[in-house]
Amino acid sequence: MTENKETYTIGIIGGTGKEGKGLAYRWVQAGHHVIIGSRQAEKAQRAVEELKALLEEGGELEGMENSEAVAACDIAVVTVPYAAHRPTLEGLKGVLDGKIVVDVVVPIVPPKVTKVQMPSAGSVAQEAQEILGENCRVVDAFQNISYERLMNQDEDVDCDVLVCGKSKAAREVVLGLVADTGLKGWDAGPIENAVVVEGMTSVLIGLNIQHKVKASGIRITGISEQE
Amino acid sequence: MTENKETYTIGIIGGTGKEGKGLAYRWVQAGHHVIIGSRQAEKAQRAVEELKALLEEGGELEGMENSEAVAACDIAVVTVPYAAHRPTLEGLKGVLDGKIVVDVVVPIVPPKVTKVQMPSAGSVAQEAQEILGENCRVVDAFQNISYERLMNQDEDVDCDVLVCGKSKAAREVVLGLVADTGLKGWDAGPIENAVVVEGMTSVLIGLNIQHKVKASGIRITGISEQE
Numbered sequence: 001m002t003e004n005k006e007t008y009t010i011g012i013i014g015g016t017g018k019e020g021k022g023l024a025y026r027w028v029q030a031g032h033h034v035i036i037g038s039r040q041a042e043k044a045q046r047a048v049e050e051l052k053a054l055l056e057e058g059g060e061l062e063g064m065e066n067s068e069a070v071a072a073c074d075i076a077v078v079t080v081p082y083a084a085h086r087p088t089l090e091g092l093k094g095v096l097d098g099k100i101v102v103d104v105v106v107p108i109v110p111p112k113v114t115k116v117q118m119p120s121a122g123s124v125a126q127e128a129q130e131i132l133g134e135n136c137r138v139v140d141a142f143q144n145i146s147y148e149r150l151m152n153q154d155e156d157v158d159c160d161v162l163v164c165g166k167s168k169a170a171r172e173v174v175l176g177l178v179a180d181t182g183l184k185g186w187d188a189g190p191i192e193n194a195v196v197v198e199g200m201t202s203v204l205i206g207l208n209i210q211h212k213v214k215a216s217g218i219r220i221t222g223i224s225e226q227e
Numbered sequence: 228m229t230e231n232k233e234t235y236t237i238g239i240i241g242g243t244g245k246e247g248k249g250l251a252y253r254w255v256q257a258g259h260h261v262i263i264g265s266r267q268a269e270k271a272q273r274a275v276e277e278l279k280a281l282l283e284e285g286g287e288l289e290g291m292e293n294s295e296a297v298a299a300c301d302i303a304v305v306t307v308p309y310a311a312h313r314p315t316l317e318g319l320k321g322v323l324d325g326k327i328v329v330d331v332v333v334p335i336v337p338p339k340v341t342k343v344q345m346p347s348a349g350s351v352a353q354e355a356q357e358i359l360g361e362n363c364r365v366v367d368a369f370q371n372i373s374y375e376r377l378m379n380q381d382e383d384v385d386c387d388v389l390v391c392g393k394s395k396a397a398r399e400v401v402l403g404l405v406a407d408t409g410l411k412g413w414d415a416g417p418i419e420n421a422v423v424v425e426g427m428t429s430v431l432i433g434l435n436i437q438h439k440v441k442a443s444g445i446r447i448t449g450i451s452e453q454e
Contacts, residue, residue: 114416114417115416115417115419115420116416116419116420116422116423117419118422158448158449159448159449162430164430186434187433187434187437188430188433188434189341189342189343189429189430189433190341190342192342192343192344193342193343193426193429193430193433195343195345195422195423195426196343196422196423196426196427196429196430197430199420199422199423199426200423200427202416202420202423203389203391203415203416203420203423203424206414206415206416206420207413207414207415207447207450210414211450213449213450213451214449215449216447216448216449216450217447217448217449218445218446218447218448219445219446219448220431220434220443220444220445221385221386221443221444221445221446222385222386222440222441222442222443222444223434223438223440223443224440
């Protein structure tokens with residue numbers, strides 16, 4: 001795990017699920033101050049206790065109600081289920097203003113989980129950008145990885161992370177956060193490309209079902225490691 | 228190169244470009260009968276002569292005008308530039324009726340070649356399906372590979388092929404054709420997933436520009452080779 005030069009206060013909205021806990025586990029170890037957010041502060045606190053038991057070397061980790069977590073953070077990360085995406089962001093719009101918002105949500109609509117189905121905005125990231133307004137910078141990342149694997153420090157997550165969204169500078173900050181989880185990130189371009197990043201999850205779920213595996217992934221090839 | 232048990236007559240619409248020639252070169256060697264199609268039969272014939280000079284062991288290869296190539300084939304492959312996609316298919320609609328149509332076209336719209344921009348149907352494949360009607364089975368494949376590399380038998384194309392489209396049976400036939408080019412194909416699901424397969428090309432072009440390489444690609448991970 002390479003340490004980013006900059007450390008941030010990262011607020012994870014809906015951070016008590018496997019996505020939020022997996023990311024928090026790795027970011028705390030990389031030296032970031034992480035706040036797990038939840039609709040109920042007590043639930044966030046329980047997730048923090050659970051994670052602290054795993055973090056042998058400690059680290060900066062707190063639990064708060066979602067809006068407090070966002071108010072206190074530099075960078076917000078959204079890890080709610082898809083059905084809660086719009087209402088959650090509408091409720092937090094004011095406090096998210098001006099921040100980088102890392103959207104991790106995938107538009108999986110049961111029962112057709114292997115078929116790409118995007119919201120009318122074009123993608124979840126574009127929906128978030130519409131709700132939050134131009135003052136926010138929404139960046140997609142971590143849509144295609146297996147979160148359970150993040151919770152084991154020794155586990156190799158055999159999947160790269162595609163990062164796309166509004167503002168190249170914001171994408172670069174998020175690429176640093178990806179590196180801090182121990183994964184390889186790639187700049188996948190503007191927010192219009194979010195349909196590819198989010199839709200790939202349906203393709204991978206289809207491959208998981210066909211091949212009876214739990215965590216198919218993607219790697220980018222043809223670019224040497226050195227540069 | 229593994230040989231498919233079945234051999235087909237494959238008609239390549241607009242087959243005189245690098246895509247068509249690269250695919251023809253490998254399919255002829257796998258034992259298929261390939262017909263290069265072009266708007267002008269003489270142009271198709273010139274591409275055939277060029278390929279025959281490279282095919283040391285010969286093989287079944289002909290050149291014809293596009294509609295004749297389609298009429299004579301079992302499986303049609305569309306490799307025209309994006310701007311010619313709709314008019315070409317509208318012109319060949321009758322003769323394509325009932326066939327598997329492998330669509331290789333990517334919706335790259337200059338100057339924004341790194342931004343995903345889909346036709347109103349949702350993707351090029353869905354546009355083709357709309358034009359050709361339900362009796363055709365349109366399948367996307369080969370959107371993300373470097374065609375120049377197909378022309379050298381010894382060159383390793385470090386990129387998997389995502390195959391999606393109408394009908395699982397048609398996708399399976401196309402996965403066989405992918406294997407016959409020496410590449411690894413994956414069933415990426417229904418035609419609604421074409422936006423991911425086609426859009427990935429814009430992401431890879433962006434990575435090529437950023438990293439000053441010619442042929443970034445993708446590999447699927449987490450699925451063992453044995454099965």
